Amino acid sequence: MTTRPIPSTQEALPVIGCGTWMGFDVAAGSAEHQRLPGVLDALFAAGGKLIDSSPMYGRAEAMTGELLAAAGHRDNAFLATKVWTSGREAGIAQMAQSFQRLRTEHIDLMQVHNLVDWRTHLETLRGWQEQGRVRYLGITHYTSSAYAEVEAVLREQKLDFLQINYSLDAREAEQRLLPLAAERGVAVIANMPFGGGSLMRRLRGKPLPGWAAEIGCASWAQLLLKFVLSHPAVTCTIPGTSRPEHMADNAAAGAGGFPDAAFWQRHAHSIDR
Numbered sequence: 001m002t003t004r005p006i007p008s009t010q011e012a013l014p015v016i017g018c019g020t021w022m023g024f025d026v027a028a029g030s031a032e033h034q035r036l037p038g039v040l041d042a043l044f045a046a047g048g049k050l051i052d053s054s055p056m057y058g059r060a061e062a063m064t065g066e067l068l069a070a071a072g073h074r075d076n077a078f079l080a081t082k083v084w085t086s087g088r089e090a091g092i093a094q095m096a097q098s099f100q101r102l103r104t105e106h107i108d109l110m111q112v113h114n115l116v117d118w119r120t121h122l123e124t125l126r127g128w129q130e131q132g133r134v135r136y137l138g139i140t141h142y143t144s145s146a147y148a149e150v151e152a153v154l155r156e157q158k159l160d161f162l163q164i165n166y167s168l169d170a171r172e173a174e175q176r177l178l179p180l181a182a183e184r185g186v187a188v189i190a191n192m193p194f195g196g197g198s199l200m201r202r203l204r205g206k207p208l209p210g211w212a213a214e215i216g217c218a219s220w221a222q223l224l225l226k227f228v229l230s231h232p233a234v235t236c237t238i239p240g241t242s243r244p245e246h247m248a249d250n251a252a253a254g255a256g257g258f259p260d261a262a263f264w265q266r267h268a269h270s271i272d273r
């Protein structure tokens with residue numbers, strides 16, 4: 001799988017990861033639960049690393065911790081989670097719980113989820129970063145109505161990562177946030193690359209355009225992920241899935257090249273249709 005450097009350290013990060021919202025929030029012993037070890041196996045087998053969770057995602061953090069421990073995979077993973085509460089003490093308590101749930105001594109990336117009380121948590125996290133409890137820190141959001149605030153934080157604070165929504169049908173981040181992240185030396189994780197799943201539902205059963213083969217895409221998922229990764233400011237993307245075959249499909253988009261903006265422009269008419 002292709003890797004891209006995290007600007008603040010130059011550490012190489014594989015371009016496809018795995019989101020855990022919904023898909024990993026499942027009951028122990030359920031049919032969905034039985035499938036999850038295969039999802040992580042498919043991610044690691046393809047050379048992927050990043051797993052993104054949050055205390056907001058119900059059982060997902062604990063499930064991720066359990067799966068990584070059971071398979072002895074912690075060292076293969078780049079673990080990202082979030083803090084999603086208000087107040088210094090509440091933030092510390094929630095993050096401490098995340099360490100427990102993820103069954104780890106260090107978290108690779110801790111993000112302030114949807115900018116909730118970001119100033120307070122970033123201050124805590126800078127101390128934790130110095131102590132080595134978290135390696136990187138960042139902020140997240142998922143909707144363009146928050147972009148002005150995201151931009152203000154990006155300009156004011158020194159961050160390692162920005163996680164933001166970006167997909168073929170949600171391209172507003174191209175206008176200001178992606179160029180600004182590049183200028184500020186901030187890695188970008190693109191979330192919701194399938195529009196939260198709505199794009200995949202709309203495309204189901206439709207034939208792939210002939211030009212998909214030119215860029216090595218054998219599925220709609222791969223085409224949508226190649227699009228997201230074509231933007232030079234994007235470091236990686238984290239499609240959410242609970243199915244091993246989907247994880248393998250998604251991971252395959254991280255191999256081979258990525259077309260330039262002119263390619264997508266040439267096919268804009270077909271894309272609009």
Ligand SMILES: NC(=O)c1ccc[n+]([C@@H]2O[C@H](COP(=O)([O-])OP(=O)(O)OC[C@H]3O[C@@H](n4cnc5c(N)ncnc54)[C@H](OP(=O)(O)O)[C@@H]3O)[C@@H](O)[C@H]2O)c1
Binds near residue numbers: 053195242
């Ligand atoms: N504010 C935030 O911080 C924030 C907000 C949103 C998302 N996120 C993060 O970003 C991740 C990704 O976003 P998302 O999960 O909301 O949406 P998404 O990745 O755009 O779409 C996920 C949906 O696509 C389906 N899917 C995945 N791979 C597929 C494939 N190869 N073929 C067909 N269908 C496929 C999944 O179903 P299956 O399970 O059946 O594969 C799921 O329904 C989240 O899981 C979360 O970690 C963060």
